[in-house]
Amino acid sequence: xxxxxxxxxxxxxxxxxxxxxxxxxxxxxxxxxxxxxxxxxxxxxxxxxxxxxxxxxxxxxxxxxxxxxxxxxxxxxxxxxxxxxxxxxxxxxxxxxxxxxxxxxxxxxxxxxxxxxxxxxxxxxxxxxxxxxxxxxxxxxxxxxxxx
Numbered sequence: 001x002x003x004x005x006x007x008x009x010x011x012x013x014x015x016x017x018x019x020x021x022x023x024x025x026x027x028x029x030x031x032x033x034x035x036x037x038x039x040x041x042x043x044x045x046x047x048x049x050x051x052x053x054x055x056x057x058x059x060x061x062x063x064x065x066x067x068x069x070x071x072x073x074x075x076x077x078x079x080x081x082x083x084x085x086x087x088x089x090x091x092x093x094x095x096x097x098x099x100x101x102x103x104x105x106x107x108x109x110x111x112x113x114x115x116x117x118x119x120x121x122x123x124x125x126x127x128x129x130x131x132x133x134x135x136x137x138x139x140x141x142x143x144x145x146x147x148x
Contacts, residue, residue, distance in 0.1 A: 003044075006037050010057040025065045029075045042082040046089065052096040059099040063106050076107070
């Protein structure tokens with residue numbers, strides 16, 4: 001029953017025009033029944049009792065919901081622990097579960113675009129904690145709290 005409901009929803013989403021998908025995504029986010037359907041489907045993937053044919057369209061739908069707005073982000077984030085677990089369980093099977101990796105990388109890229117700068121750690125260079133000129137003066141001379 002849940003499987004058929006999810007298949008119907010995903011086929012409906014797939015056959016929609018791009019302009020209609022925004023309204024559809026907002027309806028999905030507001031519908032608590034859909035969250036239960038997705039959660040139960042992901043649970044079946046964890047137990048490896050479901051074929052992976054609907055996993056690709058489901059990941060596509062969740063990604064499009066995520067990038068839509070803040071409510072969409074919250075909706076998709078609720079499934080990330082299950083999705084990450086399924087990904088780790090099936091890490092070697094990239095052919096059937098590669099869509100999960102694509103979803104996770106897509107979400108990472110959306111969140112990482114606002115990062116101003118970062119430095120990949122390199123053992124040949126000192127960290128900012130080993131170079132006093134990179135730490136603000138107030139932090140260098142800050143004394144530890146004393147118990148009085």
